[in-house]
Amino acid sequence: MKGRILLTGASGFVGMALLPKLRKEGYQVLPVYRRKIEGGFQIADLSSNTDWARALVDIDTVIHTAARVHVMEEASANPLAEFRRVNVEGTIKLAQQAASAGVRRFIYLSSIKVNGESTSNRAPFNADEQCDPTDPYGLSKKEAEDALLELAEFTGMEVVIIRPPLVYGPGVKANFQSMIRWLTKGIPLPLGAIHNRRSLVAVGNLIDLICVCISHPDAANQVFLVSDDMDVSVTDLLRGLSHALGCDTRLLPVPQFVLTTALKLIGKGAIAERLCGSLQVDITKTKELLDWAPPVALGEGLAITAQAYCQAEAQESQQKSA
Template identity: 45%
Template sequence: MILVTGATGFVGQDLQHALRIRDFAFRAAGRSAQAGCFAVGNIDGGTDWKAALVGIEAVIHLAAANQNVIDGSNSGPAVFRTVNTEGTINLARQAAAYGVKRFIFISTIKVNGERSVRGRPFTPHDLPHPTTEYAVSKFEAERALIALSKTTGMEIVIIRPPLVYGRGASGSFRALTQLVRSGIPLPLASIDNRRSMVYVENLTDLIVTAVFHPAAPGQILLAGDDVAVSTPELLRRLAAAMGRPARLLPCPCAVLRILGRAMGKGELVSRLTDWLEVDISHTRRLLDWNPPFDMRNGLKRSL
């Protein structure tokens, strides 16, 4: 039996579907009571998981306080630490006490850093460089889980995804989709970067693989689609998936950054212009895994 936390969220709903079609027994858990979902209340260092953990062999921990630079709804530093660090450690300790064999933690590529160097994609062997409170909270949870594994023997698997997209996704992906659909000309044609993303069904396929694969324990697995694309190329692919023309205009990146800072949108512009490329070759080799959907089909299935 598998326990899925954050089961009613964007990734959690798709993960439930992935487990059902494979006929794997699981228990869904969330903050509030919903049909077929075990309610645990607020997630922090004091959450009581005991009833949810009865009979569980593996935990997939998706529940988190996330950041959203699009609508300004970032949780504060205290909330990130409470939910992502203290809440994760508390769940893991109780899971180990109940004899859970494997704990899958969904972290973030931002533990590696906010941006990669041109031509040098992030790998799981890089020194961590979290720079935001959100990324720090995830990294601290990772370190605590690794330490807990050494004292309890519970197997730990850490998965670091980049931006996750799919039907129903919010944040950056939804904003870009709405811009392309609007037909408004966008001054983004001059951006020369590479950014990795992961289609939600690719991510959930990787998660399910990691639950059972004998080589997964003790590993940091980077997730991603088959390719990383530039921001203009992503917009062109989105437009093609919609059957629309991509209306892109040239504008120097330096000008975009100046305008972004002046409008209080500097972080958003950085996400559009910076590199954030992920090398998933370690994940591919270790688990004999490949993303089941290429980006073209992932984008089509997302609209």
């Protein structure tokens, strides 16, 4: 019989995809939720005050996906303190109790923001280079990583850290969902001449790697980057999504420097970097050390995402007309 797994963030985007995969693979999984759900473990908050003792009984592996995530419109007066409270203090409390309970391996879902924000004019990020997080979210993730690896040295509990870039797939929200909506509405976009390179990861590829990291002996106490292993420009991404959605591509070929300059002039420099800058990851270590390759190609991942979006929109339309 396969070991028991504690999965935090089970109602999140990654957690919702990972839970059925783990159960299909034969693992006994105790999912963690913020609200009371039958068969799960409820926590009111993720902080240094959370008591995990009952949830960790007979647990072999912890997969920690819960976090205070990066947001565009930050409401907290002290965002770094809030990120540290959840992402650092909450993570370390869970890990310390896991080690005390005899948990064998702790898998931590981190973020490429630990490496930095951009690879424009430099080589792709790799897993073992010196990191340079530039925002409170990335800094909190880096501090959690460092504390986990230190804990592994003193307790013997194995730690695996995975840093994904932008994750997409069925049910994706935020900016990726906004792009899909723009395309389906036929809104002309000034993004037809962007020549950057961005690494993405389909949620199916991410959960496949997480599953490999549960038992692979060479994953212990390592940091891994993950992607679809096929980088793409924003222009080509939008064209690929349009094709998958079956809609016309209305991309205006505005020169990249014009778009960047205009956005910076109106105080949207961060948006300019996300649209026009590059962010690439090198997953050579992941592929070679774990003998792993992403099973879902970029085109297939976009098609799965588009199909799920269209189905959800059709169901919503039926419910409104009923």
